[in-house]
Each structure stands twice: as structure tokens, then as C-alpha cells.
Amino acid sequence: MPDKTVEKKVEVLPGDTASTAAVVVTDAGPAPDKARSLWSDAWHDLRRNPLFLISAVLIVFLLVMAIWPGLFTNASPRDADLAKHYLGKPNWGHVFAADWLGYDVQGRSIYARVVYGARASITVGVGVTIAVTIIGTVIGMIAGYFGGWTDTLLSRLTDIFLGIPFLLGALVVLNSFDDRTVWVVIMALAFLGWTQIARVARGAVITIKQSDYVVAAKALGASTSRILFRHILPNALAPIIVVATIALGGYIAAEATLSFLGVGLGDSAVSWGGDVARGREQLRIAPHTLIIPSVMVSITVLSFLMFGDAVRNALDPKLR
Amino acid sequence: MGRYVARRLLQMIPVFIGSTLIIFCMMYALPGDPVRAMMGDQAYDPTVVAGIKKELGLDQPLLQQYANYMMGLFQGDFGTQIASQRPIADIILDAFPVTLRLTLFAFTFVALVGIGLGVVAGLRPDTVRDRGLLTLTLFLVSMPSFVLGFLLQYLFAFKWQVTTPTVTDSTNFSQLMLPAIVLASLSLAYVARLTRTSIAENLRSDYMRTAVAKGLPRRRVIGVHLMRNSLIPVVTFLGIEIGNLMTGAIVTEGIFNVRGVGLEIYEALIRREGATVVGIASLMVLIYLAASLIVDLLYAVLDPRIRYA
Amino acid sequence: MTIIDETAESPAPDGSEGTGRPLLEVRDLHVEFHTRDGVAKAVNGVNYSVEAGETLAVLGESGSGKSVTAQAIMGILDMPPGRIPKGEILFRGQDMLRMSNEERRKIRGSKIAMIFQDALSSLNPVLSVGYQLGEMFRVHQGMSKKDAKAKAIELMERVKIPAAKDRVGDYPHQFSGGMRQRIMIAMALALEPDLIIADEPTTALDVTVQAQVMDLLAELQREYNMGLILITHDLGVVADVADKIAVMYAGRIIERAPVHELYKRPAHPYTKGLLDSIPRLDQKGQDLYAIKGLPPNLTRIPSGCAFNPRCPQAQDICRTEIPPLHPVTERDGGELAGRGSACHFWKETIHG
Numbered sequence: 004m005p006d007k008t009v010e011k012k013v014e015v016l017p018g019d020t021a022s023t024a025a026v027v028v029t030d031a032g033p034a035p036d037k038a039r040s041l042w043s044d045a046w047h048d049l050r051r052n053p054l055f056l057i058s059a060v061l062i063v064f065l066l067v068m069a070i071w072p073g074l075f076t077n078a079s080p081r082d083a084d085l086a087k088h089y090l091g092k093p094n095w096g097h098v099f100a101a102d103w104l105g106y107d108v109q110g111r112s113i114y115a116r117v118v119y120g121a122r123a124s125i126t127v128g129v130g131v132t133i134a135v136t137i138i139g140t141v142i143g144m145i146a147g148y149f150g151g152w153t154d155t156l157l158s159r160l161t162d163i164f165l166g167i168p169f170l171l172g173a174l175v176v177l178n179s180f181d182d183r184t185v186w187v188v189i190m191a192l193a194f195l196g197w198t199q200i201a202r203v204a205r206g207a208v209i210t211i212k213q214s215d216y217v218v219a220a221k222a223l224g225a226s227t228s229r230i231l232f233r234h235i236l237p238n239a240l241a242p243i244i245v246v247a248t249i250a251l252g253g254y255i256a257a258e259a260t261l262s263f264l265g266v267g268l269g270d271s272a273v274s275w276g277g278d279v280a281r282g283r284e285q286l287r288i289a290p291h292t293l294i295i296p297s298v299m300v301s302i303t304v305l306s307f308l309m310f311g312d313a314v315r316n317a318l319d320p321k322l323r
Numbered sequence: 324m325g326r327y328v329a330r331r332l333l334q335m336i337p338v339f340i341g342s343t344l345i346i347f348c349m350m351y352a353l354p355g356d357p358v359r360a361m362m363g364d365q366a367y368d369p370t371v372v373a374g375i376k377k378e379l380g381l382d383q384p385l386l387q388q389y390a391n392y393m394m395g396l397f398q399g400d401f402g403t404q405i406a407s408q409r410p411i412a413d414i415i416l417d418a419f420p421v422t423l424r425l426t427l428f429a430f431t432f433v434a435l436v437g438i439g440l441g442v443v444a445g446l447r448p449d450t451v452r453d454r455g456l457l458t459l460t461l462f463l464v465s466m467p468s469f470v471l472g473f474l475l476q477y478l479f480a481f482k483w484q485v486t487t488p489t490v491t492d493s494t495n496f497s498q499l500m501l502p503a504i505v506l507a508s509l510s511l512a513y514v515a516r517l518t519r520t521s522i523a524e525n526l527r528s529d530y531m532r533t534a535v536a537k538g539l540p541r542r543r544v545i546g547v548h549l550m551r552n553s554l555i556p557v558v559t560f561l562g563i564e565i566g567n568l569m570t571g572a573i574v575t576e577g578i579f580n581v582r583g584v585g586l587e588i589y590e591a592l593i594r595r596e597g598a599t600v601v602g603i604a605s606l607m608v609l610i611y612l613a614a615s616l617i618v619d620l621l622y623a624v625l626d627p628r629i630r631y632a
Numbered sequence: 633m634t635i636i637d638e639t640a641e642s643p644a645p646d647g648s649e650g651t652g653r654p655l656l657e658v659r660d661l662h663v664e665f666h667t668r669d670g671v672a673k674a675v676n677g678v679n680y681s682v683e684a685g686e687t688l689a690v691l692g693e694s695g696s697g698k699s700v701t702a703q704a705i706m707g708i709l710d711m712p713p714g715r716i717p718k719g720e721i722l723f724r725g726q727d728m729l730r731m732s733n734e735e736r737r738k739i740r741g742s743k744i745a746m747i748f749q750d751a752l753s754s755l756n757p758v759l760s761v762g763y764q765l766g767e768m769f770r771v772h773q774g775m776s777k778k779d780a781k782a783k784a785i786e787l788m789e790r791v792k793i794p795a796a797k798d799r800v801g802d803y804p805h806q807f808s809g810g811m812r813q814r815i816m817i818a819m820a821l822a823l824e825p826d827l828i829i830a831d832e833p834t835t836a837l838d839v840t841v842q843a844q845v846m847d848l849l850a851e852l853q854r855e856y857n858m859g860l861i862l863i864t865h866d867l868g869v870v871a872d873v874a875d876k877i878a879v880m881y882a883g884r885i886i887e888r889a890p891v892h893e894l895y896k897r898p899a900h901p902y903t904k905g906l907l908d909s910i911p912r913l914d915q916k917g918q919d920l921y922a923i924k925g926l927p928p929n930l931t932r933i934p935s936g937c938a939f940n941p942r943c944p945q946a947q948d949i950c951r952t953e954i955p956p957l958h959p960v961t962e963r964d965g966g967e968l969a970g971r972g973s974a975c976h977f978w979k980e981t982i983h984g
Binding site: 527528529530532533534535536537538539540543547548551552555625626627628 | 706707708710737738739740741742745746748750753754755756757758759760767768771772803805819
């Protein structure tokens with residue numbers, strides 16, 4: 004369940020926070036002669052990880068598709084020819100042609116729709132991830148660093164938002180908007196989704212705050228902003244990045260689910276989730292109208308999840 | 324212990340109010356008009372609309388509305404559904420057992436299969452079977468439930484015709500099987516991964532080495548020393564999952580036409596019926612909060628290092 | 633550095649077991665680990681033996697292979713990545729490396745027991761200490777839960793834990809560091825094993841507690857006439873309790889000697905360096921000696937003598953030829969029992 008893909012990870016966090024926070028502490032590996040940093044060690048690992056390479060290639064491919072869909076097809080995703088193409092079957096031999104993947108109930112090229120649908124999915128996924136990372140990091144850092152009543156207040160606020168089931172909340176918010184553009188969807192998901200990063204950031208900051216180098220920086224009279232941005236943020240980044248990359252796939256799945264439920268992007272938008280919902284009526288007679296956009300959603304989510312997984316394994320020595 | 328529970332219960336109150344208030348505000352403060360949605364495309368008379376609004380208390384300030392609503396809720400009065408004119412409490416009472424059955428069915432899957440797979444993989448980390456399982460769970464996680472739902476529906480109901488495409492009788496477990504699997508899939512994948520990581524991590528711990536050095540048989544080393552430690556995070560995760568499975572039911576129930584709270588809340592939402600949505604949502608928040616409290620208590624019972632603070 | 637301990641003078645191996653063989657004998661043991669940086673050769677041909685009632689101290693820096701050897705004896709090496717390509721570990725004359733898993737398991741805990749360095753992480757955090765102690769009796773002797781608990785309390789009293797009866801249900805984190813290490817010792821002693829391997833048993837403890845724990849261990853060892861392998865990097869701990877010492881470096885024993893001989897007249901530059909780096913009151917005001925350089929990377933052990941890059945006396949031969957463990961003799965050729973040095977220039981070192 005994509006909605007839960009997002010929310011679920013919030014729950015994995017108690018365990019995950021601990022292990023990802025450990026990244027911060029166990030910095031340089033046990034390299035005997037050349038000292039490796041966390042990041043170069045991670046990069047060393049990533050380059051040799053086939054899962055990472057495959058997912059990276061897929062993601063680049065999807066990004067290109069989202070930015071320049073015209074490179075992949077000449078057909079328009081909106082041209083409908085009911086008379087000629089109503090539920091046309093795929094012609095597997097016609098690779099990259101308009102009729103390659105068949106036609107939908109309105110006689111539109113499914114291939115073109117799949118290509119043009121990438122933009123919506125990826126924009127939402129990336130947009131929400133950036134937004135929640137910023138909101139979550141700021142709130143988490145403030146709560147973790149200042150502690151006391153600030154922490155209590157912000158933690159309680161986090162609890163409140165965690166108490167709202169993610170999918171349900173998104174349904175309620177989006178249902179109220181008649182014109183659901185990409186930005187509305189991003190804002191709605193970010194509004195409900197920042198808690199996870201906030202928790203991780205808070206946990207990491209609390210761990211780092213107690214470390215000797217921060218104590219030393221404080222003793223030397225460094226200013227709060229210097230400590231926060233020069234000492235704490237760079238070291239809290241690893242666990243935040245890990246959670247954010249993995250969450251990205253979840254947000255893409257969430258967008259597709261919401262579109263499928265009819266409260267995602269508006270009907271005029273080309274989106275995979277919406278196509279799946281429309282294909283539902285023909286599941287029995289023309290399963291390809293539903294299966295092909297479904298497969299695209301899954302491949303995209305899978306790419307980002309594999310990517311996030313590889314990054315997590317590389318950045319978290321404990322899991323090795 | 325008693326004091327801890329009391330304190331936690333007290334802490335839950337503001338969280339409950341906060342969460343439901345946000346849902347309430349999102350439902351009523353954002354654009355969109357339930358009365359208008361109810362009347363659909365028919366031409367309507369503004370005075371009639373205003374009358375209905377007044378009758379439903381929709382003309383009062385938002386916080387006042389919320390307070391009224393909550394007061395009603397605590398007296399067991401969930402309000403009346405506009406479309407069907409039935410008490411919302413009755414609708415919930417009808418639909419809730421259905422969702423509960425589905426959820427528990429799915430939960431059993433998650434716990435048994437998820438932990439089983441995780442243990443099998445975690446005991447031999449970095450082997451073929453471990454990597455195979457990790458890949459399988461990645462696939463499960465990356466398939467949104469509507470995708471998996473339609474895939475299974477197409478294969479099992481239409482192609483091979485071994486089951487019905489929709490659930491006509493929610494007490495029939497063979498009919499509930501498919502929706503339960505779909506609902507369980509994501510949680511199952513997470514539980515398998517979490518169990519696997521936890522087992523693999525504890526396998527390398529010092530106390531495991533001690534247990535072997537004590538000359539304990541492998542059965543005991545794994546069954547007592549490893550499991551007891553590794554399953555603590557899994558059990559707590561499972562507790563929280565009950566709440567998540569219930570929200571997940573919104574999609575699953577829609578695909579298989581199961582008349583549970585998920586379908587009710589979705590339909591109410593499309594009709595913009597605040598009372599039904601907020602009523603069911605409040606119930607879900609409550610279940611979620613209760614589950615997290617139980618999990619915290621369970622945690623302290625399972626792990627002696629955690630004390631009720 | 634004048635420590636005289638009568639008990640340490642125990643000479644001849646006691647053949648009370650009838651075989652005339654030592655209690656434990658390690659012969660030409662090799663252990664390697666396959667890591668992503670290559671094959672790490674952790675142990676490269678170690679030989680040592682322990683008699684009943686005798687204490688062998690194995691001295692070395694971290695990475696010298698002292699703990700790995702102990703883990704190989706216990707049979708608790710992680711394999712893979714670990715591998716034992718060569719060697720024998722004879723317990724009462726029987727090679728444990730050829731035993732079945734079940735045979736080895738029965739020896740573990742009941743005949744050979746181990747005490748670990750960090751008692752907090754080595755004890756199971758979610759099981760009560762009473763349960764963990766009683767488990768020894770339940771598993772190896774089939775005792776009932778109730779009897780095992782009584783035995784656990786007895787053991788805790790044996791290692792001088794106050795109010796043992798009340799504390800038997802407590803969890804490891806509820807004890808102080810010293811008390812936890814006592815529990816580890818109690819667990820090792822539970823079945824009165826013939827041999828105890830103590831891997832840095834006091835390193836994690838406060839200095840005052842260290843002495844108490846060491847005394848307790850020595851006392852119990854005498855009482856049960858157990859063999860003890862004491863693994864440590866702390867020369868101070870060794871002097872008080874050990875009978876003989878084996879110094880390890882890069883997976884080899886580079887010097888062995890009865891304890892006081894070693895302190896008096898080291899026969900290897902590394903041992904000499906170690907002794908010189910102990911702060912001494914009579915040399916106040918002078919610079920403290922330190923062995924320069926770092927221990928070698930086990931995936932790339934230097935050719936010849938592994939210590940040559942750090943050795944002040946290194947010659948060309950040290951870079952090409954691995955020195956065997958020469959028997960060490962007096963200047964006039966008189967035998968020095970139990971002494972050996974793996975240095976081409978042992979004569980110069982001990983007599984020069």
C-alpha cells in the first residue's frame with residue numbers, strides 16, 4: 004500500500020533511527036592504512052553494487068523521460084481516436100511506435116501516456132521529498148538542539164501529525180481542492196509527511212549534540228548557528244539522506260494511489276495512477292490498459308527504493 | 324507501571340484532540356461544500372441550503388462546531404449521515420467488524436509469513452536465499468496495493484477463476500483471502516526486512532558468542548538467546564501495523580468491494596460528508612494511539628532495560 | 633619491577649591425568665579471515681601449552697592474534713569469514729579441530745570456559761543473570777529450573793556478589809561493571825572446567841576493581857586447580873598472576889618465558905620495547921620510551937620478521953628471513969627452561 008509505504012517507514016524508524024544515527028558515531032571505518040571517510044567509503048561500496056548501478060540507470064532514464072518526453076515518442080498522450088483505436092491491443096513488435104503498448108478506452112496511445120505520465124509522478128516524488136526534507140530537518144534540528152519545552156512542543160506536534168493516517172489525511176485534503184495541480188499534491192503530501200524526517204533529524208542531532216567535538220566547539224565559544232550548520236548539520240545529514248531517498252519511492256507510490264482513488268492530479272493531467280483507475284473498468288476485456296501503467300508505477304517506485312536501499316547500506320556500516 | 328499508563332493516557336488526550344482537530348479543519352475549512360455535494364448538479368435554492376446548514380450546525384464557527392462534534396462523540400453520538408439518513412454509529416457498527424476481520428486476517432499473514440521469511444534470511448545473511456528474499460520484499464514494497472490488487476484479481480478471479488473478484492460475504496474466509504494478502508503485502512515485506520536485519524545484527528553480538536561459548540545447543544542459542552532479543556523491535560512494529568492496516572483497507576476494500584470502514588469513509592469523502600469522515604477517522608486515530616500505547620508497554624515488558632520513565 | 637611470587641615457581645608439568653600430556657596444546661595454528669581488503673592472516677603458526685593449575689599469559693597489542701587464537705580454541709570463531717587452514721588444538725591429547733560439532737559443544741562451557749572482556753555486551757541483556765547462570769546446569773547437567781536457580785545463587789555467592797538471593801532475578805544492566813565481570817566469572821566456573829580462557833577480563837574495569845577481580849580469579853583457579861589462559865595487553869596484570877608468558881606479534885609468538893625471566897631479561901626487541909614503555913618511578917623526569925610505528929596490517933604482513941619496520945635493531949636479514957623461535961640459552965650455553973625468542977639477534981638482545 005503506497006500510502007503506507009510512506010507512513011510505514013515512520014514506524015521502522017525507532018529501530019532505524021538508532022542504526023542510522025550510528026552512522027554519525029562510527030565515522031571512519033577500521034581502515035588500517037588509508038583513512039576512509041564515511042562518504043568515500045560509501046561511494047566505494049556503491050560503485051560496486053549492481054543494485055545501485057541498475058537503479059541509477061533506471062532513474063536517469065526516468066528523469067530524461069520526465070524532462071523531455073518528446074524524445075521517446077511523437078504521439079500525443081491526448082490524441083484520442085475512438086473509432087480507429089478503441090482498446091487497441093499492443094503490438095509488441097512496434098517498439099517505440101504509438102501502437103506499441105496498445106490504446107486505451109478513449110483510443111489514446113498507451114505508450115505516449117506512459118511516457119508523458121512520468122513527469123507528474125517524478126515531479127511529485129522529488130518535490131515532496133525536497134519539501135519534507137527541508138521542513139523535517141528544520142523542525143527536527145530545532146527540537147533536538149534546543150531541547151526543553153521547545154522539544155516537548157515540537158515533539159507533541161510531530162505526534163499529532165503522526166496520529167493522522169497518511170493516506171486518509173491526504174484524501175481529505177486533496178478532496179477539498181477542485182483544481183489539483185502538481186503543486187497542490189506536493190503541498191498536501193509534504194504537509195502530512197514531514198514527521199518522519201523530523202524524528203530522524205531530532206534523534207541524530209541529540210546524539211551529535213553530546214559528542215565531544217560539539218562540546219569542544221561550545222567550550223571554545225562557537226555561536227549557536229555555527230555549531231548547528233558547521234558541526235551538527237553535516238553529521239546529521241547521512242541518516243536524513245537515507246530516510247529521504249527511501250521515502251521518495253513511497254511518495255511516488257502515494258501519488259499514484261491518490262490519482263487512482265480519484266483525488267490525485269486532476270483529470271486533465273496525464274498520470275499513471277489515473278490511467279490505472281480508468282483501466283479498471285476494462286480489466287476483464289482489455290487488461291493491458293490497466294497493467295501497463297501499473298507496471299510503470301512499480302518500476303519507478305522500485306528504482307527509487309533500490310537506490311535508497313543501496314544508499315542506506317552504503318552509509319550504514321552496521322548493516323554490512 | 325500504573326502511573327506510567329496514566330501519564331501516557333493523559334498525554335494521548337492532546338494528541339487525539341490535535342489529530343482529530345486537524346482532520347476536522349481539513350474537512351470543513353478547506354474549500355468544498357457538503358450540502359452542495361449532496362445536492363449534486365440539481366439547481367438549488369440558497370435559502371434551502373442555508374436551512375440545511377443551520378440544521379446541521381454548519382453555520383457556526385469552526386471551533387464551536389468541533390467542540391459540539393466532540394461532545395457528541397463522547398456521548399456515543401456520531402451524528403447522522405446526510406445521504407442515507409442513518410446514524411453514523413450504526414454504519415460504523417456494521418462496517419467495523421468487516422474491516423476488523425480483514426485486518427486481523429492480513430495481520431496473521433504479516434506476522435507468520437513476515438517473521439518466518441525474515442528469520443530464514445537473517446540466519447544466513449548475505450547468502451543467495453537472503454538476497455533473494457531482500458529482492459522479493461523490494462518488489463512487494465514497490466508494488467502499490469492497487470497494482471497488486473488488480474494483478475491478483477485479474478489472475479485469480481478472471482483468468483483462473485479460482486475465486487470471486489469481489490467479496491460478497493465478508494465472513495467467508497476464502498473470499499477474504501485475496502484482499503487480506505493484498506492488504507498484508509507491504510507490511511509483510513517490512514516485517515520480513517526488519518526481522519532479517521534484527522536477526523543478522525544480533526547474530527554478531529557479543530552475547531551470542533557467549534551463548535555459544537557456554538556450550539548451548541544451536542537450537543537454544545537461536546531459539547532463546549537470539550529470538551528473544553531480535554523479535555523485540557519486530558513485535559513493537561507489528562503493534563503499530565494494526566493501525567496502518569486499517570487505513571490501508573481504504574484501497575483494498577475499494578478494489579474488492581468489501582463493505583468495511585475503508586469503503587464507507589471513501590464514499591463519504593467523495594460525497595464530502597464531514598461527519599462520517601471525521602467520525603471514522605477519529606476512530607482510526609484512537610486505534611492508532613491505543614496501539615502505540617500498547618506497543619510501548621509491551622516494549623518495556625519485553626526489554627528489561629526499558630523502564631517506565 | 634620486583635615482583636616475587638612463590639606460586640609462580642611451579643615447574644614440571646603435572647602428569648596427573650595419566651597421559652603425561654599437557655592439558656591444552658596448540659600446535660602450529662593458523663587462522664585467516666577473508667575480508668574485502670584481502671586475506672587477513674591473523675594467526676600464523678602459534679604453539680603453546682597449558683598445564684592444569686598453570687597460568688599462561690598471552691601478551692600482545694590488539695590485532696596480534698591473541699584473541700583469535702583463544703576463539704579458535706573455544707570454537708567460537710566466525711567461520712566464514714574465518715578459516716583454520718592448518719594446525720591442531722589438542723585438549724587432553726585429542727585434536728578438537730577434528731571433533732564433531734556436538735563433541736566440541738559438550739566441551740565448551742563444561743571443560744573449557746571463557747571469560748570475555750566486556751561483560752555488559754557479553755551477557756544477554758534481556759535474560760536475568762540467574763537464568764543465564766542456571767542455563768549452564770540445565771543444559772549440561774539436565775537440572776530442573778528450580779535446582780538450577782539454587783545453583784545460580786550459590787555461584788553468585790561464590791564470586792562474592794552481595795545479597796545474591798535477592799539479585800538472582802536482576803538483569804545484567806542492573807549490576808556494576810565489577811559485579812558483572814564477577815557474574816561472567818561465575819558463569820565460566822559454573823561447571824568447574826579444566827581450563828578457563830580469560831580474554832582481557834579486567835580491561836573494561838576501574839583500576840581498583842581490576843585488582844579485586846584478578847584476585848578472585850586467581851583464588852578460584854588455585855582452588856579448582858584449573859589451567860588459565862590470560863589474554864591481556866597489560867604487563868602489570870600479568871606479573872602478579874601468570875606462571876609463563878607468550879608474547880604475540882602479527883599472529884606469531886615472538887617470545888616465551890617464565891614470567892619473571894621475561895621481566896628481568898627480555899630476549900626480543902619488541903618485548904624489550906614493551907617493558908621500556910612502562911612508566912617507572914625511578915626514571916622520573918626522563919622521556920618515556922615508545923615503540924615507534926603501528927602494528928602491521930594483517931593483509932600485508934611485512935616480509936621477514938614482522939616487527940622489522942619498527943625494530944631499532946633491524947638488519948638486512950630481518951627483512952628477508954622469518955626468524956624461527958630459537959631456544960634461548962645462557963651466555964655459556966646453559967639451558968634456560970621454557971624460553972624462546974623469534975629474533976635473529978636474540979643473543980644480542982638478552983646478553984648485549
